[in-house]
Amino acid sequence: MTKKTSIPEWTPPNAGKEFASRVVHGKTNTEASPQNASKPKPNIDIEEIKAGILAGNRTLLSRAITLVESNSRRHFEDARKLVNELLPHAGKSLRIGITGTPGAGKSTFIESLGLWLINQGHKVAVLAIDPSSTISKGSILGDKTRMEALSRHQNSFIRPSPSGGILGGVARKTRESIILCEAAAYDIILIETVGVGQSEITVRSMVDMFVLLQIAGAGDELQGIKKGIMELADLILVNKADGDNLMRAQIAAGELNSVLHYLQNATEGWQTKAQTCSALEGTGIQEAWDMVLSFVDHVKERGILTQRRQQQGLQWFNDMFKEALVQHFFANEANLTRYNRIVNDINQGKLSPSLALSEILLL
Ligand code: GDP
Numbered sequence: 001m002t003k004k005t006s007i008p009e010w011t012p013p014n015a016g017k018e019f020a021s022r023v024v025h026g027k028t029n030t031e032a033s034p035q036n037a038s039k040p041k042p043n044i045d046i047e048e049i050k051a052g053i054l055a056g057n058r059t060l061l062s063r064a065i066t067l068v069e070s071n072s073r074r075h076f077e078d079a080r081k082l083v084n085e086l087l088p089h090a091g092k093s094l095r096i097g098i099t100g101t102p103g104a105g106k107s108t109f110i111e112s113l114g115l116w117l118i119n120q121g122h123k124v125a126v127l128a129i130d131p132s133s134t135i136s137k138g139s140i141l142g143d144k145t146r147m148e149a150l151s152r153h154q155n156s157f158i159r160p161s162p163s164g165g166i167l168g169g170v171a172r173k174t175r176e177s178i179i180l181c182e183a184a185a186y187d188i189i190l191i192e193t194v195g196v197g198q199s200e201i202t203v204r205s206m207v208d209m210f211v212l213l214q215i216a217g218a219g220d221e222l223q224g225i226k227k228g229i230m231e232l233a234d235l236i237l238v239n240k241a242d243g244d245n246l247m248r249a250q251i252a253a254g255e256l257n258s259v260l261h262y263l264q265n266a267t268e269g270w271q272t273k274a275q276t277c278s279a280l281e282g283t284g285i286q287e288a289w290d291m292v293l294s295f296v297d298h299v300k301e302r303g304i305l306t307q308r309r310q311q312q313g314l315q316w317f318n319d320m321f322k323e324a325l326v327q328h329f330f331a332n333e334a335n336l337t338r339y340n341r342i343v344n345d346i347n348q349g350k351l352s353p354s355l356a357l358s359e360i361l362l363l
Contacts, residue, residue, distance in 0.1 A: 043307075044078050051086055053184045056123075058157055061184045068176045069162040081177045088156055090182035091309070093125075094296060095189045097203040099229070100213030102194060105147040105239040109213055112332055114150045116285050117188055123155045125197035127177050129163035129193045129203055157186060165341055171202045178206065187325055204232050205315055208305060209295055210266060212236045212289075214274075216245060216252035231264050234333075235291050241276035241284060249276045270298050293304035 044067065067077045100106050114124045126147065149156045159301050162345035163172045179188055191207055193199045212233040230236070231232030236256055241249035257276035265272055275291065278282025299305040329335050342360055351359070 010075055037264070044075075046078055046082050046085070050082060053086060053180060054089060056184050058154075058184075058200060061157060061180060064157055064180050065173075065177045066179065069173045079176065083179050086183035090179040093178075093182045093187045093189045094209070094292075095178060095191065095207040097191045097193065097200075097207035097210040097291065098213060099193050099200050099203065099210070100239075104213045105216050106192055106194075106213055106281045109277070110192060110200055111147040111240060112279045112282055112290070113285055114147070114188075114190065115153065116282070116289070118150075118153055118155045118271045123157075123185075123186045123333040124188045124190065125157040125159070125181035126182070126192060127159050127191045127290070128161040128175055129191065129199050151261070157184070171206070171321060172316075172323075175206050193267070200229060200232055203212070204266075205312055208299065208308065209234045209292060211292075214238050214252070214256070215240050216248040227263060230260065230272075232266050234266050234270060234295055235288070236274040237274060237284070237288055238274060238276045239279050242281050244279035246276075263304055267299060268304055269302065270295060295317070 049064050049067075051059050053064055064079075064082060064153045067075050067082065070076070070079070083229070098106055098110060112128055113124065115126050144241065147158055150156050159177060162170050172283055174191065178191075181189055191203050195204045200210075209232050212229060214237055236253075236258070238249045241253075253274040254278050260272050260274065261273075273291065275287060277288055279285075296305075299308070330339070339360060342351065342356045346353055346356050
């Protein structure tokens with residue numbers, strides 16, 4: 001294995017320290033780990049991986065996601081082919097986004113809901129988008145001790161957030177991972193994210209339904225319950241409704257319901273409601289799922305689900321298109337030089353950003 005490292009290909013010029021990720025040549029991020037350092041790199045057999053995924057093989061599903069997450073250009077081609085071939089087998093799951101501040105009980109809730117769903121005969125995949133891991137190698141969501149009981153179950157598949165990169169890149173990887181999980185017959189896909197801003201909007205753009213997990217008594221300002229986040233949600237669950245906290249949780253849910261009446265609905269014709277649950281005790285899980293099923297009826301009957309997925313597909317394409325244009329632009333050495341000179345001129349106050357735009361596009 002070569003020790004030489006380089007900045008990933010998608011990194012923009014002049015990128016700061018937020019681009020913490022480094023790629024070891026010829027290896028995916030996972031393969032580059034010290035434990036695997038001595039292993040020869042296996043050839044990627046797309047047909048074998050495809051057949052394995054369709055047969056529900058979790059090891060091959062995992063390898064396929066590693067391929068999708070790789071920043072190497074060669075892997076990108078393989079990943080694109082694989083995802084495209086599996087596309088006809090995808091799309092049959094229910095995709096649910098789950099957000100909430102750290103400590104709200106997301107992993108406890110997902111474990112509880114996931115095991116409950118598996119008991120009902122479902123196959124559950126959990127994917128995460130962790131905005132912290134896009135900025136540094138640290139992560140709020142990614143540690144392996146979370147959801148242990150769920151991860152041990154053969155009808156579950158849990159994948160932490162891809163590390164490194166910009167949110168847009170992570171979003172592409174997660175969208176492709178959804179397709180792979182669906183092809184492996186996971187019929188419920190839970191996408192978890194931390195409630196800290198931009199990542200909710202990203203997750204909202206790839207799911208059918210969005211659930212916000214809250215806790216009572218932490219104070220709105222602490223929990224960052226903002227109108228914007230509430231307006232993204234199709235269901236709000238006030239978690240930790242147990243013991244001494246039960247009454248407070250019920251009051252909080254009541255208060256949220258009265259506020260929700262004045263807010264814009266996330267989904268046409270659907271009044272978002274708040275209800276309580278205890279992820280720890282397993283209460284309110286059935287009721288939460290009943291609400292999910294009513295929502296699904298609502299969006300299917302009115303054609304909203306089909307329309308939403310079409311719009312999301314288009315947005316996905318547009319996001320990738322813009323990303324590819326930028327990459328294509330910087331692949332040209334002369335463009336890069338011109339860009340650097342223009343940025344320098346803007347910094348020194350010699351050039352206005354709008355004039356700079358005309359210059360860079362040679363208008
Ligand atoms: P996350 O950061 O949102 O994933 O939150 P965790 O699931 O890690 O939960 C944070 C803490 O809250 C843990 O100590 C959990 O045991 C606790 N917790 C989670 N759900 C409940 C619940 O329903 N009731 C109570 N009492 N504690 C809970």
